[in-house]
Amino acid sequence: MDCLFCKIVAGEIPAHKVYEDDKFIAFLDIKPVNPGHALIIPKAHYRNLFDMPSDLMSELGPLIKKIALAVKEATKAEGINIGWNNEPAAGQLIYHSHTHIMPRFVGDGFEHWHGKTEPTSEEFAKLATDIKKNLLES
Ligand SMILES: [Zn+2]
DSSP: OOOHHHHHHTTSSOOOEEEEOSSEEEEEOSSOSSTTOEEEEESSOOSSGGGSOHHHHHHHHHHHHHHHHHHHHHHTOSEEEEEOOOSGGGTOOSSSOOEEEEEEOTTOOOOOOTTSOOOOHHHHHHHHHHHHHTOOOO
16 A cells, blocks of 8 residues: 555655554654654554554553653643644644644744634524534444
């Protein structure tokens, strides 16, 4: 498979690895938002969040915290963003699931995405209802 991140897992392409276990690796993003920006990826190939099995997701959660704390300490970051781009509309560029751990500093200029739209209270209520209807058992 012609996948950049599978090649990193296989050791065919070098990366600055910061963590490895039997199911995941983490390495530094080559185009960091701030220095120390790391990516956590499953060793097995999944496109993104949507096709990752739930048991793997439950192992990823604690690992996100572990890496985020290590990045925060190492970079003396004042905050950490966790990012996950799923599908092109959300800015996904590499189609091998990856979670961004992004160190943040006050005034670093990285734009926040909150507050770009202003749904009415009726729209909020309909959205909440529609999302609850679509919750999947997994
Ligand atoms: Zn892959």
